[in-house]
Every structure is written in C-alpha cells, then in structure tokens.
Amino acid sequence: MKKKKRRFFVNERLNPNTTPLNYDLFFEPDFKKLAFKGFEKIKINIKKKTKKITLHSKNLKIKKASVEGLKLKIKNFKKQEVVVLYSNTFLTGVVELEISFEGKTGDLKGLYKSDYLNKGEKEQLLTTQFEAADARSAFPCFDEPAFKATFNLSVLISENLEAISNTEIKKTELKKGKKLVIFNQTPVMPTYLLYLGVGKFEFIESSVNGVKVRVYTTPGKLKLAKLPLEYAKKSLAFFEDYFKIKYQLPKLDLIALPDFPAGAMENWGAITFREASFLCDENTPLANKQNSAMIIAHEISHQWFGDLVTMKWWDDLWLNESFATFASYKAVEKIKPEWKFNLHYLLDVVDQGLTADALISTHPVSVKVKTVGEIEEIFDAISYEKGSSVLRMFEDFMGEEAFRQSLHDYLKTHSYSNATQKHLWLSMKKIAGERGLQFNVKMIEEWVNKPGYPVVKVKKSENGFTLTQNRFTLLQDKKDSWSIPIHYQTVEGEGFITLEKNGFIQTTGSWVKLNLNQAGFYRVFYDSASLEELGVLIKKKFLKPVDAWGVENDLFASVRSGRVKLENYLNFIERFCDNVSYPLTDSILSHLSWLLLMARSKVEKTVTSFSLKTLDSIGWRAAPNEDSVNKLLRSKALTLLGLTGNWRAARLAENLFMKLKQKKKIDSNLKNFAIYIKTWFKGDFSELTLMYENELNPVDKIKFLTALGMFNDRKKLLKALAYSESSKVKHQDSFRIPLTVSSNPTGRKLLWPWVRKNWARLKKRNQPGTHFLGDYVAMLGTLDTYKELKELKKFFKNNDRDDIKRTIKETLERVECNAKFKKLNSLN
Ligand SMILES: [Zn+2]
Structure with a gap:
C-alpha cells in the first residue's frame, strides 16, 4: 500500500x-x-x-x-x-x-x-x-x-x-x-x-433626535455638503421610526472622499462616499441629487441592517444589500414624494434584477462563497436588485406593517450579533402567526435559494385564462416552477391565487392583468389577443402607470429572448404607448436606446417619432413647477433624438454647450444631453479634456470625462481610451470612458480589440479587491456576433482570474443573447 x-x-x-x-x-x-x-x-x-x-x-x-x-x-x-x-x-x-x-x-x-x-x-x-x-x-x-x-x-x-x-x-x-x-x-x-x-477635513454639523450628524469634505467643498446633510438627517429620522430602534451611536459622520473604489461604504458611524455620488446642491441635476439621496439612505439603513445585525458569513451578503436597496427607496419615497421613487424603483431595481437574472449563468440570491475572490463577485445585481425585489414581493404578500414588524423583531433579537436568512424567516413566521396570517417558509426559501425566476404564460380559453409556467431565460425556456403569489385584475375586479405548476383564472371579460402593481418577481407572457386587449387599456389610461409599465417591460423581454418579433414590439408601442406616462415612457426610451445600438436600421424611424412625440408633449424646455419626472424624460428623449442625427437636437446641444463653456447658467438637467450630443456631432478632444481637467465640481467633472467616450469618430475614440489610463484620470474613474464607448454606436466595436491589446496592463493595474477588472469584462457584453463570442471565449480561456470568473461567464452569455436576437430578427 x-x-x-x-x-x-x-x-x-x-x-x-x-x-x-x-x-x-x-x-x-x-x-x-x-x-x-x-x-x-x-x-x-x-x-x-x-x-x-x-x-x-x-x-x-x-x-x-x-x-x-x-x-x-x-x-x-x-x-x-x-x-x-x-x-x-x-x-x-x-x-x-x-x-x-x-x-x-x-x-x-x-x-x-x-x-x-x-x-x-x-x-x-x-x-x-x-x-x-x-x-x-x-x-x-x-x-x-x-x-x-x-x-x-x-x-x-x-x-x-x-x-x-x-x-x-x-x-x-x-x-x-x-x-x-x-x-x-x-x-x-x-x-x-x-x-x-x-x-485635512472641513465639516458642517447638525443633529437629529439627539444624534450628532456631520458631513466631512476635503477643503473648499462645504457648499456641496448642505443638501447631503439634510438628506442624511431625514434618512436617520426615517429609519429610527421605521425600525422602532434607536440609532446606536452618539454621532454619525458622512465623509466625501476624492478617491474611492465603490459608491459608498457603511462603516458604523463613519460612512464614506465617492464625491461624485454624494456631494450636491440645489443646482445639481435632479438625477444626481436623487442618486445622492438614495445612496445616503442605503448606507444609513445599513447602520441597522449589517452593522447592528451582521450576516454570519458572506453567503448571506444579500441580507445586507438586498435590504439596504429595498429600504433606501422606501426612505426616499417618504423624504421626497414628488420624485415618485416607488415608480423609479421599478426601472432602477426590479428591471435590473429581472435582466441580470435572465441568464442561465446567474446565481441564487443566497450563494455559497469560499474564497475572497468569490466574495468580491457577489456584490452584484442579484444580491442587490433581485434580492430587494424579492423582499418587496414578500412585503406585498405579508402586508407593509407585518413586514416592518418582522424586521423590527429580527433586528431586536440579533442586535450586536450575527444572523442568517433562517433567522429572518423565523421573525416573519412569528409576526405572521401573531396576526393570523399564513406564512410558508419553504416558498420564501425557494425564491432566495434557487437561481432564476418564472415566466407565466397566459392563454385565453373558454370562461377565462389558463396559466402555465417555466423558468425565463434569454437563451431558452427551462422546465421549472415556483410557488408564485399572483395578484391579478379582470373586469370583475382584483383577485389572488398562488400558482403552482399551472392554474386557471375565471372571468367573463376578455382581458386579465397579472402581477398587479408589479409586486412579483416574474415575467408574464400574454397570447397575442390578450396583449392586444391590454394595449387598448393602456391607451385609454385604464391601467395604472405601474401596470402599463409591466406589460411593456415584459413584452420587451419577450422580444430580447426571441419569443416576439421586434416589429410587433415597435407596433405595440406606436399604437398604444404614445401618451406620456411614468415610468412607461422612461422605460420605452431606454429600450429604444438599446435597440438603436443593436438594430439601428429597423428602429431609427420609431426612435425619432417616439422621442419627438414625448418632447412635444412635455415641452422641449422645462416649465415652472413641472412634474419632476419630466426633467428626467426630457434629457433622455433629447439625447436619443440627438443620436438619430436630428438637427434640432444637435443645435440645441451646441447652444447649451457654448453657454456652459462661457460659465453661463443653463438648465442643469440638460447638461448631460448638451455635453454628450455636442461631442457626438462636433466634439473637440482638447476642448473637452481641458474642461474636464479644470472643472472643480465633482459631478460636472464626471460628465465631461464620460462624454469623452461619445465622439462619432474612431480616431478620437482611440485617443480618449488612451487618455482614460493617463495620470490625468483618477484610477477610480478610468473605467468611465471605456464604459461610454461600449454603448457608443460608432465606437463600441473598438472596445474589444482595445481591451485585448491592453489586457496585461489592465489586469496588473486592477488587482482583486476592487471590481474594476470585472467592469472591463462586463462592458464587452454589448458585443453581438457569434464571431466575437468565439474570440472572447478563446481569449478568456487563458486570461481569467478568480475575481472575474463569474463576470466572464455572464458576459459571454450576454453576447450570445445579443447574437441570437440579431439572428432571429435578420439583423446581420
Ligand atoms: Zn450596501
């Protein structure tokens, strides 16, 4: 032996x-x-x-x-x-x-x-x-x-x-x-x-409920600290009330840092932020102010979820991050109701979660991790956005108050200690029991521990609709099923069923809307007659904005996965979705932007007419006291219109850019549009780099930097890519130009050869512990041919690293999905 x-x-x-x-x-x-x-x-x-x-x-x-x-x-x-x-x-x-x-x-x-x-x-x-x-x-x-x-x-x-x-x-x-x-x-x-x-720091100070709250900056930036301080105070008060547990330390500092690897970090009592995601004042564009308020709320919620009660091991990182994502929107909705963050949540969180989880290579919300590299990779859309959406589904299922009470119970029981998901379920079960509600732990665990999510197929039959389900992925349906709590609406009113493998909804009417209020984490695929009926209800504004969004968003996913032809989607939005509403119009503009990249010849006309209709309806310029979501829609519609070559958008961008250069005041919400579209039409490399280098406001500085990826000229783009690695650009911001290039219609095909050529240097510069190298891999996910897929596979076979393994797999699958989409819609 x-x-x-x-x-x-x-x-x-x-x-x-x-x-x-x-x-x-x-x-x-x-x-x-x-x-x-x-x-x-x-x-x-x-x-x-x-x-x-x-x-x-x-x-x-x-x-x-x-x-x-x-x-x-x-x-x-x-x-x-x-x-x-x-x-x-x-x-x-x-x-x-x-x-x-x-x-x-x-x-x-x-x-x-x-x-x-x-x-x-x-x-x-x-x-x-x-x-x-x-x-x-x-x-x-x-x-x-x-x-x-x-x-x-x-x-x-x-x-x-x-x-x-x-x-x-x-x-x-x-x-x-x-x-x-x-x-x-x-x-x-x-x-x-x-x-x-x-x-050397400077700070301003205030207090809320006896807690000292300070915002620290490096010298000279305090005027951008007042608004964040207000957001922080309001968030802290909100969470003390929501959790019914006092904040545990006598002080809370929020520190703006010039160099920072992530968006922010929830160190107990000393939260750190990247300047551009945090500092702002009343003149900052709305989208940036919203981002600041949201990130502040996210980190403050961690002071309870994560700091007071910590996950036992990184497997349950999602307990921290899903919760903070969920809670941040709740807080901002309360602090700034006019921003409509409950609807913004659908675009920002639910849609991102559904998109990320539509890959076969996705992972469960709760995932086994062993090595440090594996830990770094799960700070992703599944841990944050899917997990958050699943929590929202449970909240809808239990009721807002019972859900809040179970969080209180969980935090109270495990204060100054560690917990796992099982402990959260126990608290939910206990509170549900006290209120005489049914609570099925197995059902919840299934959503957290199983990868992917279902698509429910709806088919009209005699006296109602039959429902069947499968797992939804972009590449192909997979046989699988979940216990799905389904809220629905028919002509008879609202109803509720728990769908196991298949089911039936009885109605005398000709339509049914599933996933009412879009509280569930699943997609719905309607047969064409039912979809037509829903289209009419959207047009008549009979469906609530959130449900109208749900129908359109699921339809677009069906297009991306090849279940529905592109023409049918374009036809649907042209016929039924031309009344501006939020979040529906915002969602369509995003989808058109993706289509402009993948299917320009087939969608250019629709993009132009839809953007123009939107702008004619909300106005090309901001009106006093207008709905705040119009500010976001206008910037998006103008940018999209500019990318189609529209002369009116181009001229407006140039005028605004000129004023910016002369340091004159413009509508700050149009800054992005002005800088991007001016660059797209007539960008001047040295003018833009100079504006970037001289800008002191961290939010505006980033806008000039990212715009360097927007040239409609390959030579200038290659120069910009080289510049992204120069000493003029902070390491934390190096990925920004390549990221813009990845969705630049002229430039996106330049990125892959550039990454391949510079890989050794990128790998050396971006060590494990930051997510940067993975960012460069993920950007390649806008490639769209089988030839590129083959090249990528070959390259990454010999060039991977522990902390990017998952990102490589997901990126390859994204490219395959894009290639499939193009093939099915004869776009090659
Ligand atoms: Zn977090």
Missing part, C-alpha cells in the same frame, strides 16, 4: 474556537513613505486549548508577537492571507496577544491614500476601505464577519491633521511632537466596518 504523503494544510477560514473580544489598536502613518507602523493588543478567548493562533494578515510585516509576555513563532501563508503564531505551551481561556507590525498603503483598499487639490496645491489624505476582506492588509485580525469585537483605536499624526473614526475622540495628547488621537471604544462589530481617516 502506498503511503499517503503528509501535507501541511492551512485554511483561510479561521478556527471558530479562538475568538477576539477586544482590539487595542494603534497606528502611526507615514505620509511620505506611504507606509504605517502599528501595534495591537488583542484580547482573545481560546475555547479549546491549542498551541497555535491563526489570524488574517495580508502584505504586512509582523515584527514581533507574544502572548501573555511569551514570545511566539511567526509563519506567514501568503496565498491564504493568514499568519500562524506558534506557542511552546498550550494556551487556553482569555489571553492577551500582542503584535507589532508594519505595512504599506494599498490601492483603493485597506489603508490607502487619496489625492486632491487644495487651492491649487496637491495634498493627500489617508483613509480605509475594509469590506470585504481588506482589514487584514491594515492589521493582523480575525477578518470574518462573525468575529465581532470591540475596538479601542488610537493614531499618532501630525498636529495640523485631523483623524476620524467610528466613534468620537476620547482625548488627544501631545507625543513626540505629534498628536496622539484616542477614540472611544466601538460597539462590538466585525473588522470590515472599522474606519480610520487622516487628513
């Missing part, structure tokens, strides 16, 4: 019997060397005696480690990102571990530097981004969400700098000619929520 070779095995998951209780954590950053020294005392509880302690540690140099004064042997395991500390004797019970270490600042993760201009001078600040797994690159720690502990943080910095962390400053002392800032102890929390910022 052959003897098995003994292998030394180190797991990147830590030993659950050794847990941290408290970290005394000290940092001394060095701005010049972009490095830091640190020292920590971790109080740990060893439940099962052992001679080794394993912690996470990434790119750190561990100088010394001891436990209770006894020196420990140190061994690093780079691949697993852990350090193992060995003792000569057995350790047990509560002991104190001391470690001194050194590290270097990271690239948009861990402790990293951010550059900005202060009165024309270049300055730097240091800040942290630890989610999902980068606390380990700032200090050796138990870097998993279930290892909650308290933190006593202190930092030694120059006297002219400020430091911000999760809690208030306890005291500052002078030490070695520097300033030692000591913070109050944090509540028990996971490592990924710890925050430290060091630099």
Whole structure:
C-alpha cells in the first residue's frame, strides 16, 4: 500500500474556537513613505486549548508577537492571507496577544491614500476601505464577519491633521511632537466596518433626535455638503421610526472622499462616499441629487441592517444589500414624494434584477462563497436588485406593517450579533402567526435559494385564462416552477391565487392583468389577443402607470429572448404607448436606446417619432413647477433624438454647450444631453479634456470625462481610451470612458480589440479587491456576433482570474443573447 504523503494544510477560514473580544489598536502613518507602523493588543478567548493562533494578515510585516509576555513563532501563508503564531505551551481561556507590525498603503483598499487639490496645491489624505476582506492588509485580525469585537483605536499624526473614526475622540495628547488621537471604544462589530481617516477635513454639523450628524469634505467643498446633510438627517429620522430602534451611536459622520473604489461604504458611524455620488446642491441635476439621496439612505439603513445585525458569513451578503436597496427607496419615497421613487424603483431595481437574472449563468440570491475572490463577485445585481425585489414581493404578500414588524423583531433579537436568512424567516413566521396570517417558509426559501425566476404564460380559453409556467431565460425556456403569489385584475375586479405548476383564472371579460402593481418577481407572457386587449387599456389610461409599465417591460423581454418579433414590439408601442406616462415612457426610451445600438436600421424611424412625440408633449424646455419626472424624460428623449442625427437636437446641444463653456447658467438637467450630443456631432478632444481637467465640481467633472467616450469618430475614440489610463484620470474613474464607448454606436466595436491589446496592463493595474477588472469584462457584453463570442471565449480561456470568473461567464452569455436576437430578427 502506498503511503499517503503528509501535507501541511492551512485554511483561510479561521478556527471558530479562538475568538477576539477586544482590539487595542494603534497606528502611526507615514505620509511620505506611504507606509504605517502599528501595534495591537488583542484580547482573545481560546475555547479549546491549542498551541497555535491563526489570524488574517495580508502584505504586512509582523515584527514581533507574544502572548501573555511569551514570545511566539511567526509563519506567514501568503496565498491564504493568514499568519500562524506558534506557542511552546498550550494556551487556553482569555489571553492577551500582542503584535507589532508594519505595512504599506494599498490601492483603493485597506489603508490607502487619496489625492486632491487644495487651492491649487496637491495634498493627500489617508483613509480605509475594509469590506470585504481588506482589514487584514491594515492589521493582523480575525477578518470574518462573525468575529465581532470591540475596538479601542488610537493614531499618532501630525498636529495640523485631523483623524476620524467610528466613534468620537476620547482625548488627544501631545507625543513626540505629534498628536496622539484616542477614540472611544466601538460597539462590538466585525473588522470590515472599522474606519480610520487622516487628513485635512472641513465639516458642517447638525443633529437629529439627539444624534450628532456631520458631513466631512476635503477643503473648499462645504457648499456641496448642505443638501447631503439634510438628506442624511431625514434618512436617520426615517429609519429610527421605521425600525422602532434607536440609532446606536452618539454621532454619525458622512465623509466625501476624492478617491474611492465603490459608491459608498457603511462603516458604523463613519460612512464614506465617492464625491461624485454624494456631494450636491440645489443646482445639481435632479438625477444626481436623487442618486445622492438614495445612496445616503442605503448606507444609513445599513447602520441597522449589517452593522447592528451582521450576516454570519458572506453567503448571506444579500441580507445586507438586498435590504439596504429595498429600504433606501422606501426612505426616499417618504423624504421626497414628488420624485415618485416607488415608480423609479421599478426601472432602477426590479428591471435590473429581472435582466441580470435572465441568464442561465446567474446565481441564487443566497450563494455559497469560499474564497475572497468569490466574495468580491457577489456584490452584484442579484444580491442587490433581485434580492430587494424579492423582499418587496414578500412585503406585498405579508402586508407593509407585518413586514416592518418582522424586521423590527429580527433586528431586536440579533442586535450586536450575527444572523442568517433562517433567522429572518423565523421573525416573519412569528409576526405572521401573531396576526393570523399564513406564512410558508419553504416558498420564501425557494425564491432566495434557487437561481432564476418564472415566466407565466397566459392563454385565453373558454370562461377565462389558463396559466402555465417555466423558468425565463434569454437563451431558452427551462422546465421549472415556483410557488408564485399572483395578484391579478379582470373586469370583475382584483383577485389572488398562488400558482403552482399551472392554474386557471375565471372571468367573463376578455382581458386579465397579472402581477398587479408589479409586486412579483416574474415575467408574464400574454397570447397575442390578450396583449392586444391590454394595449387598448393602456391607451385609454385604464391601467395604472405601474401596470402599463409591466406589460411593456415584459413584452420587451419577450422580444430580447426571441419569443416576439421586434416589429410587433415597435407596433405595440406606436399604437398604444404614445401618451406620456411614468415610468412607461422612461422605460420605452431606454429600450429604444438599446435597440438603436443593436438594430439601428429597423428602429431609427420609431426612435425619432417616439422621442419627438414625448418632447412635444412635455415641452422641449422645462416649465415652472413641472412634474419632476419630466426633467428626467426630457434629457433622455433629447439625447436619443440627438443620436438619430436630428438637427434640432444637435443645435440645441451646441447652444447649451457654448453657454456652459462661457460659465453661463443653463438648465442643469440638460447638461448631460448638451455635453454628450455636442461631442457626438462636433466634439473637440482638447476642448473637452481641458474642461474636464479644470472643472472643480465633482459631478460636472464626471460628465465631461464620460462624454469623452461619445465622439462619432474612431480616431478620437482611440485617443480618449488612451487618455482614460493617463495620470490625468483618477484610477477610480478610468473605467468611465471605456464604459461610454461600449454603448457608443460608432465606437463600441473598438472596445474589444482595445481591451485585448491592453489586457496585461489592465489586469496588473486592477488587482482583486476592487471590481474594476470585472467592469472591463462586463462592458464587452454589448458585443453581438457569434464571431466575437468565439474570440472572447478563446481569449478568456487563458486570461481569467478568480475575481472575474463569474463576470466572464455572464458576459459571454450576454453576447450570445445579443447574437441570437440579431439572428432571429435578420439583423446581420
Ligand atoms: Zn450596501
């Protein structure tokens, strides 16, 4: 018998019997060397005696480690990102571990530097981004969400700098000619929520329900902080009332950062934001103000969902993100009812969730993850948008108040602890039981743990409609079924059934509308006679705007998946959908924009006439006190019209652009249109780059940058792609020009050769831990031929990486769907 070779095995998951209780954590950053020294005392509880302690540690140099004064042997395991500390004797019970270490600042993760201009001078600040797994690159720690502990943080910095962390400053002392800032102890929390910022900051302050709320910016930007502060105060008050649980810390800081890898991060008591997604004032375009309010609400809801109660492991990341997505729209709907965020939600969340989940390569909302790379990839539309839509479906099923109460129960029961989805179901079951409601855990689990969603087919028969179901995917129907709670409407009124494999709705009328209020996460495919009847009801405005949207949106999905011919869709919207309504018109404009890219010759006429009709109805210019959604529709319709070559749109864009250049005031909601369409018609590369480089307002700056992908000229586009990688563009914004190019009718085919040629550099520059490399892969999803699909498959076979595996699979499938769509509609 052959003897098995003994292998030394180190797991990147830590030993659950050794847990941290408290970290005394000290940092001394060095701005010049972009490095830091640190020292920590971790109080740990060893439940099962052992001679080794394993912690996470990434790119750190561990100088010394001891436990209770006894020196420990140190061994690093780079691949697993852990350090193992060995003792000569057995350790047990509560002991104190001391470690001194050194590290270097990271690239948009861990402790990293951010550059900005202060009165024309270049300055730097240091800040942290630890989610999902980068606390380990700032200090050796138990870097998993279930290892909650308290933190006593202190930092030694120059006297002219400020430091911000999760809690208030306890005291500052002078030490070695520097300033030692000591913070109050944090509540028990996971490592990924710890925050430290060091630099020159300015802030404004207010309070709500006894909580101090501050917005911090780098010098000179405070005038853009007032509106975010208002949004933050209103969100905080909303969530305290909604959850019926007080916010847990005495202060909440919101920090605008010049360099930031994501949109925002919910560090407990010290939320960080990318400037352009956060800073705004009354002159900021409505779409950007809405985005700011929504992101602020999202992060503030995390202070309960995620921070107070944390998922046990990343499998349940969706509990954090689906919930925050769901809750942010609820809060904004309340704060700004005139924005109609309950309808905006359909376009922004439900539609995105349905689109992302229409791939065979999708994953369940709750997904098994093991490695750090896999964790990074699930911060996606399934965890955020699908999960959120599924929660909304359960809310509709249970009723708003019962749903709210079960969230309260869940948060109350698991405060300062960790939970899994099972715990949320238990709370829902308990509250439903108290109210005498039926609650089926199995049914809920099916929506969360199974990939994809159903399409319900509706067929007229004698005395009613027969319903059957399958799994909907863009490539082909798959045999599968769900328990679907279905609200519907017929001439007799509203009704409800739970559809198992198939069913029947009785009615004397000639129509039925399923998925009433679009609360369910499924699609409906009507036979052509039933669809015709619904079209008439849309035209007569008999159907509510949300249901009209549902019919159109499902029809468009049927076109994309080849169930319905493109001509039938165009015919439907021309005959029935020419009355402007929200969100229907917005949705059609988005679909026409996609079609203009994929099927220009067949849709150009419809795009022109639909955009013109919309503009004639809402007006080419803003009217005083107009409905706020008209501002969004106008910009969209004008841009689309411009892309068809319409001279009136082109002239308007040029006029507005000229005024912008002369620093004259224009309707801020038309800035995007003006910059994009002027660039499309007569873009000047140096003029645009100059405007970008000189712009100080972060929101406008991004508009100039993204417009560089809008030239109607291949040479200029190649120049713009090269510029995206230059030192003039912050790393966090490099993806923006290529992203615009990917949906530029002239330029999108340039992107793939460019990515292929520059792949080695892109891969090196965009390391795991940020989503950037995956972004470059996902952009290729607008390609649309079988030839390109073959090339992509071949290329990525040898060029993948752990953190982009899923994105590659999904992108390949998207391209295949596009190619199929073109073939079925004879567009080649
Ligand atoms: Zn979030």
